[in-house]
Amino acid sequence: MIFITRRERFNAAHRLFHPDYDDKTNLQIFGKCSNPNWHGHNYELFVTVKGEINPKTGFLINLTSLKDIIRRKITDKLDHKNLNVEVDFLLGKFTSTEVLCVSIWEQLEAEIQQMGAQLHCVKITETENNFVEYYGN
């Protein structure tokens, strides 16, 4: 069993808030991240897959194919976008880094399996001081 990780990046706007609450309450719960005018980040996404090395290529997986899947399913939809309003698989969800990780896992899991590998971890770095990791249930 070996693990390979691909990094991709996306620059996006978002806002943390609960639609049932007013701005003041959202400010109390979510702090400056609740700014109704949005803010944004340079997100780094690390996708780790695991499996056996193919004895005919020395690869666990073709990294170019992995990159293509991540871009098609995830970063093409998130890059230079507003995470709260225009990403199909995030509609109606919080855009916390925790929820982003789980949502991206759900988009990638089956695709990775079709490549003959298993999704192991989705990690997102929001700033240089915090990151979230999800390994499935």
Add this chain to the structure above:
Amino acid sequence: MIFITRRERFNAAHRLFHPDYDDKTNLQIFGKCSNPNWHGHNYELFVTVKGEINPKTGFLINLTSLKDIIRRKITDKLDHKNLNVEVDFLLGKFTSTEVLCVSIWEQLEAEIQQMGAQLHCVKITETENNFVEYYGN
């Protein structure tokens, strides 16, 4: 003459567009950065000042004071904000990194002079692949 640089960070949303143009024209000129729903970045701001070493302290300038000025005049106003709609010194301007650099220079120049030093450079990193530097006229 010696040069000292302080790094501060701000996470903000923005959009590149000309208010006289429609979305389609803005897309042609500004590309995906023109998204009407905004996107965002983790900006890094590097402020470099120059001057002589004070023989009583070994300092060019007190770095804590420099940090306080940068936060009060710049990053407290930009962090977790929308650069296009709620920053007093950016209203009516493009929010390209070039314009940000010049605008921040204008906010800091006199304050630095009052500390007994000279502003030398304002540098902003927008992504890991590009940055802008301004040294005054």
Add this chain to the structure above:
Amino acid sequence: MIFITRRERFNAAHRLFHPDYDDKTNLQIFGKCSNPNWHGHNYELFVTVKGEINPKTGFLINLTSLKDIIRRKITDKLDHKNLNVEVDFLLGKFTSTEVLCVSIWEQLEAEIQQMGAQLHCVKITETENNFVEYYGN
């Protein structure tokens, strides 16, 4: 189960030595790290906690609260200090990165639990070439 990590930093002096040994013996065992005049590092501390996502906030934990705990219990006590002589929870201990990790774990474990999450890992980077991780017993 999801994992979130917060990075904090502290700049400190320390020395590796055994109080029962003379300087020459300490030099043999601990090398240049045993310098009786001290040396120091820019330490990076990564605290990882795990738990479930709160469906009312999208958060595992409030990162600002986590930051406050780490600063109050750990980095306010370590930053710009001498790890061997003035930190209550390190007195009488080696100040190797290994012992630092375990000692910081002991300071944080109960506090994290009171936030409704579990401490998962304490990681300390001493230089760009080495780091230590502790996951509890």
Add this chain to the structure above:
Amino acid sequence: MIFITRRERFNAAHRLFHPDYDDKTNLQIFGKCSNPNWHGHNYELFVTVKGEINPKTGFLINLTSLKDIIRRKITDKLDHKNLNVEVDFLLGKFTSTEVLCVSIWEQLEAEIQQMGAQLHCVKITETENNFVEYYGN
């Protein structure tokens, strides 16, 4: 149980290809990495070992000794070399990052055990966008 990691670096040339295939077929399978004239990388190698803290030193392991083993067994043989043609323990193998990780593990496992610790992970970063980890069978 505690984990300590040492980073070492090596700059090397290599090529991904199967000796039974012609250049055209290798290009289809391995892409630009199959260039018959070679290409190269600044590889970063992270070796993680685990074990108990020695109560007489505060160390899991002497990091200088770990560094010496990694250099003698691995990076002295790989640095400024061609991974396909002049490294004894890689002869006849693919030089994918996956195979490099497993091969380095095999070189280090027994040596680490003789130091009184256990090899936990070999991680290699090939570019800023991808890395491989191996934890043994």
Add this chain to the structure above:
Amino acid sequence: MIFITRRERFNAAHRLFHPDYDDKTNLQIFGKCSNPNWHGHNYELFVTVKGEINPKTGFLINLTSLKDIIRRKITDKLDHKNLNVEVDFLLGKFTSTEVLCVSIWEQLEAEIQQMGAQLHCVKITETENNFVEYYGN
């Protein structure tokens, strides 16, 4: 006058040697970089251009156009290549980082001028411990 910098990367093999000397002499002059079997690097290329901000766009230059020029003229020719044997504008030259910088400057200078800006600096990082900068004559 404002300065904007674009980073691009290329992974390449090379060798430092003088064709008139034998391997032993080359080893004396160029050290391990003279290995006849090649070695390689992850090079980082920083291209800085300078000029005035266009009042109609807020840009000094369109960064996408700058990226396209750098890729077409430089990194498409260098990435996953052997710098000594298959790059038209390097044939017959040393492949030291110094010579690379000057050679890349020569390829880019006129192209940048046609964009209405001036090439200011070509910087290449060969390892994390060394880089070269060229500002023209």
Add this chain to the structure above:
Amino acid sequence: MIFITRRERFNAAHRLFHPDYDDKTNLQIFGKCSNPNWHGHNYELFVTVKGEINPKTGFLINLTSLKDIIRRKITDKLDHKNLNVEVDFLLGKFTSTEVLCVSIWEQLEAEIQQMGAQLHCVKITETENNFVEYYGN
């Protein structure tokens, strides 16, 4: 004219204070950096030299020789040391980053000239948030 930079590192303890003042006054002027028990940093030192490319080697300067000079004259004396008490060329001086830069310049200038190049810049990074540069008088 071309510029080449070598990075070296040193981990050291220090304290900012004026010997004529008591601890309380030093605290007012130098803040937490005046801690009488010392603190420390992982310093990064960047030495930039300039000159012409040697047409027989493609080098401005032999980087190994530059590294040897920096280590012999500077980092061997500073690494794992206390900057205030045991470094010959710093005795009686402040150990601010500004004074460090100027003092290192004075140690290196003549040595670099003997190599047939000119010292251009000494840059020291004290933390990830601040650095100082000195270019001579």
